[in-house]
Amino acid sequence: MIRVLVADDEPLIRAGIRTVLESAADIEVVAQAETGRGAVNEAIRHRVDVALIDIKMPVLDGLSAIEELRRQVPVLRIVVLTSFSAEPNVLRALQNGAAGFVLKNCTPDELIRAVRAAHVGDAYLSPEVTRLVLGMVTPIDARRRREAAERLAALTPRESEVLHLLAEGMSNAEIGRRLRMTETTIKTYVSRILAKLDCSNRVQAALLVRDTGPGTRG
Numbered sequence: 001m002i003r004v005l006v007a008d009d010e011p012l013i014r015a016g017i018r019t020v021l022e023s024a025a026d027i028e029v030v031a032q033a034e035t036g037r038g039a040v041n042e043a044i045r046h047r048v049d050v051a052l053i054d055i056k057m058p059v060l061d062g063l064s065a066i067e068e069l070r071r072q073v074p075v076l077r078i079v080v081l082t083s084f085s086a087e088p089n090v091l092r093a094l095q096n097g098a099a100g101f102v103l104k105n106c107t108p109d110e111l112i113r114a115v116r117a118a119h120v121g122d123a124y125l126s127p128e129v130t131r132l133v134l135g136m137v138t139p140i141d142a143r144r145r146r147e148a149a150e151r152l153a154a155l156t157p158r159e160s161e162v163l164h165l166l167a168e169g170m171s172n173a174e175i176g177r178r179l180r181m182t183e184t185t186i187k188t189y190v191s192r193i194l195a196k197l198d199c200s201n202r203v204q205a206a207l208l209v210r211d212t213g214p215g216t217r218g
Contacts, residue, residue, distance in 0.1 A: 002119045003046065005031040007039035007062070008054040008081060013104065017052065017081075020108040027115055036060030040068050043076060050118045052102075054081040055089050063089050063096075070097040070200075077118035094203040100124050121191075122172060122202070148211035154196050162189045167206035 006017050006029055018029045031042040036053075037060040043051045051069065055062035066078050080093045080101035094101065099118040102111055114124035155163060165175045172186040179186070190202065199205045 002027045002050060002115060003030045003048045004028065004115060005033065005039065005043045005046065005048040005051040005053075007033040007036070007042075007051065007057065007065070009034045009057045013054075013081075017111065020111050021115060023108070024112045024116075027112065034058075036062050036065035039065045040072070043069055044073060048076065050077045050079060050099075050115050052079050052081050052115070055093065063093055066093050066098055067096050077121070079114050079118050079124070094201070095207065097200040097204075099201050100203065117171075122187075144211050148208045151197050151208060152212060155193060159189060159193050159196070162186060163193050163205060164209060166190065166193075166202055167209040169206075 004021055004027055006014050006021075008014050008017070011034070014032050014034070018032070021027045021029055031046040031048060033039040033042045034057070036057045039051065039053055039057070039062070040060065042048075053062045053066055057065070060068075062080070066080070069076055069078060078093075078098045080098050081104055082101055083104050099122075100114060102114045102124065106114075110124070117124040152160065152163070161179065162175055165178060170178070172190065173183045175181075176183045176186045194200070194202070194205060197205055197208060199208070
């Protein structure tokens with residue numbers, strides 16, 4: 001059973017998310033919070049597996065709550081809830097280790113898939129959302145481009161191929177189909193890639209690919 005925290009300052013949104021998630025047999029909402037501070041406290045107290053956290057909350061904003069939870073509970077998987085009105089904050093949350101994000105107007109199936117993906121160390125990011133996230137930053141300077149290229153140089157050609165497909169927003173299953181490999185094998189590759197690049201999630205790795213600029217695919 002996947003133990004979930006839902007943190008949002010709007011009661012109706014929390015109730016709706018809980019109803020959707022608990023329609024899945026393998027998910028249980030064990031805690032809720034209406035402030036960022038409450039999200040931190042409840043996530044730790046209930047030892048949740050996945051935390052769904054809105055960015056705009058009182059007392060402690062969601063971004064600060066995410067950063068604090070990443071420090072205190074590194075194994076916790078965090079998914080950002082957003083209406084996409086605060087794009088730069090979403091990007092920062094992902095860079096700081098959030099497992100991914102979902103839009104508040106996503107379908108019930110998408111919300112459930114996002115929680116399941118986060119729980120197994122994956123991230124739910126559609127190709128469209130990935131492209132939006134990767135485009136949310138200022139132009140890359142030469143230093144960042146060089147540093148990203150140096151980090152990616154540690155990968156083997158196959159790892160580089162997997163990473164670039166990952167950066168296009170593909171799931172492990174989709175990458176496996178493209179490369180004619182099993183999903184389990186791709187998951188092993190992704191874990192190895194994240195370890196080599198010292199990235200805590202797929203989005204951070206995808207951002208490194210973006211930082212190298214166009215025309216760098218291995």
